[in-house]
Every structure is written in C-alpha cells, then in structure tokens.
Amino acid sequence: MSSVEERVRKIVVEQLGVKEEEVTMDASFVDDLGADSLDTVELVMALEEEFETEIPDEDAEKITKVKEAVDYVNAHLG
Amino acid sequence: MSDSILAGEIALVTGASRGIGAAIADELARLGAKVAGTATTETGAARIAERLGAAAEGCIGLCLDVTKQASVDAALVAVEEQLGSKPTILVNNAGITRDNLLMRMKEAEWDAILDTNLTSAFRLCKACARSMTKARHGRIINVSSVVGVSGNAGQCNYAASKAGLIGFSKSLARELGPRGITVNVVAPGFIDTDMTRELPEAQRDALLASIPLGRLGAAEEIAAAVAFLAMPAAAYITGQTIHVNGGMLMV
Numbered sequence: 001m002s003s004v005e006e007r008v009r010k011i012v013v014e015q016l017g018v019k020e021e022e023v024t025m026d027a028s029f030v031d032d033l034g035a036d037s038l039d040t041v042e043l044v045m046a047l048e049e050e051f052e053t054e055i056p057d058e059d060a061e062k063i064t065k066v067k068e069a070v071d072y073v074n075a076h077l078g
Numbered sequence: 079m080s081d082s083i084l085a086g087e088i089a090l091v092t093g094a095s096r097g098i099g100a101a102i103a104d105e106l107a108r109l110g111a112k113v114a115g116t117a118t119t120e121t122g123a124a125r126i127a128e129r130l131g132a133a134a135e136g137c138i139g140l141c142l143d144v145t146k147q148a149s150v151d152a153a154l155v156a157v158e159e160q161l162g163s164k165p166t167i168l169v170n171n172a173g174i175t176r177d178n179l180l181m182r183m184k185e186a187e188w189d190a191i192l193d194t195n196l197t198s199a200f201r202l203c204k205a206c207a208r209s210m211t212k213a214r215h216g217r218i219i220n221v222s223s224v225v226g227v228s229g230n231a232g233q234c235n236y237a238a239s240k241a242g243l244i245g246f247s248k249s250l251a252r253e254l255g256p257r258g259i260t261v262n263v264v265a266p267g268f269i270d271t272d273m274t275r276e277l278p279e280a281q282r283d284a285l286l287a288s289i290p291l292g293r294l295g296a297a298e299e300i301a302a303a304v305a306f307l308a309m310p311a312a313a314y315i316t317g318q319t320i321h322v323n324g325g326m327l328m329v
Contacts, residue, residue: 038256038257
C-alpha cells in the first residue's frame with residue numbers, strides 16, 4: 001500500500017502531465033505546475049475518487065499545493 | 079446519414095412530454111441515442127417511456143422538477159442506473175411562460191420563469207459537467223427563443239430567461255471547450271406547439287405576417303437543429319446560437 005503522499009503525487013503527475021520530480025511537496029498547482037483553474041477542479045475530482053470521499057467546494061478552494069492536498073487527505077481520512 | 083449516428087450516446091432531454099422537447103427526444107432516439115425524457119409528473123414520464131420505448135430500445139421517461147436540486151440529482155442517478163452512464167448529451171428544453179406587462183408583473187411571475195427556464199440549466203449543466211469533463215466528451219444544447227434576442231412586449235421575464243441562456247451557454251462553452259465539450263443554443267421562432275396555441279388570434283396573425291417563410295415552424299424542425307449539434311459532424315461548433323425561425327429574425 002502506497003503512502004498518501006505517493007498516491008497524491010501520482011494523481012498530480014497524471015492529471016497535470018508533469019514530471020514526477022517537479023511534484024515537490026511545496027509545489028503550487030497553478031504557479032509551479034502550470035495548472036489552469038479547470039485543471040485544479042479536475043485534480044480535486046481525481047483526489048475524491050482515489051480516496052473515495054467528497055471534498056466540499058470551500059475546502060477544495062484551499063487546496064493549492066501538493067502539501068495541502070496531502071495534509072487534507074491525512075486530516076480527513078486518517 | 080446513418081440512423082445510428084448517435085449510438086452509444088446517452089441523452090437527457092428535459093420537458094419531453096410534448097411540443098419541442100418531445101420532438102427532440104424522438105429524433106435523438108431515432109438517431110440511436112439512449113434517451114431519458116423528463117416530465118413534471120409521473121404520468122407524463124410514463125407516457126414518454128411508452129412513446130420512446132415503442133420507437134427505440136433503452137429509452138426511459140423520468141419525473142423531474144427542474145427547479146429542485148434534489149430532483150435533478152435523483153434524475154441523474156436514475157439515468158446512470160437505467161441507461162448505464164451519466165448523460166453525454168444534455169438538452170435543456172423545459173420552459174414555461176407567465177406573460178404579463180412589466181407594470182402588472184408580479185415578482186412571483188418573474189421568479190418562476192427565471193427559475194424554470196434559466197436556473198434549471200445551471201443546475202443540470204453543473205450536474206452533468208463533471209462526468210462530461212472526465213470523459214472529455216459531451217454536448218450541451220440549450221433551447222432558447224427568438225424573443226431572447228428580439229424582445230417581445232409582455233414577455234420581459236421569458237425574454238430575460240431566454241437571453242440569459244445564451245450568455246450562460248457562451249460562458250460555459252469557454253469553460254468546457256478545453257475538455258472537448260460543446261455548448262450551443264437553438265433559438266426557435268414561432269413553432270406550432272401548445273405554448274403558441276395559447277396566444278390570442280390577433281397576435282398570432284401579426285406574428286405570421288412577420289415571418290418571411292409565411293408559416294409556423296414544426297417542432298421537428300427544431301429537433302433537427304438540436305440533433306445536428308449533438309452529432310459528430312458538429313464537433314467544431316461551440317458557443318453558438320442557431321436560429322430556427324423562418325426568417326422572422328435574422329441575426
């Protein structure tokens with residue numbers, strides 16, 4: 001079983017079409033990884049599927065970096 | 079043109095019990111889509127199922143109140159359960175009129191029209207956008223009206239809702255274009271349906287005189303435009319409004 005961090009990073013790589021080494025914990029989806037606003041919506045959709053949960057819009061808006069996604073999953077599905 | 083050109087597509091058509099919506103549902107079914115047609119009552123839904131079922135397999139009727147989010151959510155679940163996936167074609171056709179001069183118009187008449195004709199499209203598009211985005215495929219066709227562009231005395235509410243659909247569709251077309259989803263509008267003119275049969279004789283005659291083709295349109299002629307926008311051939315058309323009005327308004 002992969003760790004939450006590995007699973008999140010894998011999704012980011014797939015969704016945004018970026019290289020694995022670019023997906024550092026501090027990377028911002030928009031500023032560092034070239035995501036547009038629709039990409040970030042789709043990224044949250046993919047996270048919801050991977051972790052079988054629903055992320056409310058108000059929480060989703062706060063997930064702007066890889067670390068924030070990992071933290072969110074750990075906090076809500078731990 | 080192949081009769082199964084829409085095979086594999088799942089179409090949701092609101093307001094499909096009569097008039098333009100019924101013709102759209104029939105045409106999409108004829109072209110091979112699995113169609114879910116909605117009505118506001120269970121008996122209406124049953125009649126749609128019967129009519130569509132007689133013509134094509136895998137078509138259903140659903141009861142849907144487009145002004146209720148819970149009803150929209152339930153309809154989407156029903157489509158997925160009974161037809162195998164979420165809609166790949168969405169036709170927002172359901173609409174009502176509450177005509178009145180502005181100075182006599184009650185706020186309730188305004189609200190009812192905006193909610194049923196415009197906010198309904200917001201609810202349904204939002205509910206379908208997710209699965210279409212994932213699939214990188216989808217066709218959204220919103221049924222507006224010539225009066226949304228030309229204006230019409232006594233229809234401030236209706237015209238506002240129908241013009242609203244056009245701006246809404248253009249914006250959504252820009253949002254979803256990058257994901258292979260097209261959003262277009264068909265704006266019918268004066269079509270022979272129950273809605274237009276309610277018009278006073280004098281108004282009807284005056285309208286007819288303003289139509290170069292000199293006759294009312296048929297619901298099937300609107301359905302043909304909607305069906306075209308759903309076809310693979312229309313893949314490069316998005317954010318547009320197709321006017322089907324016998325020339326009564328040329329845009």
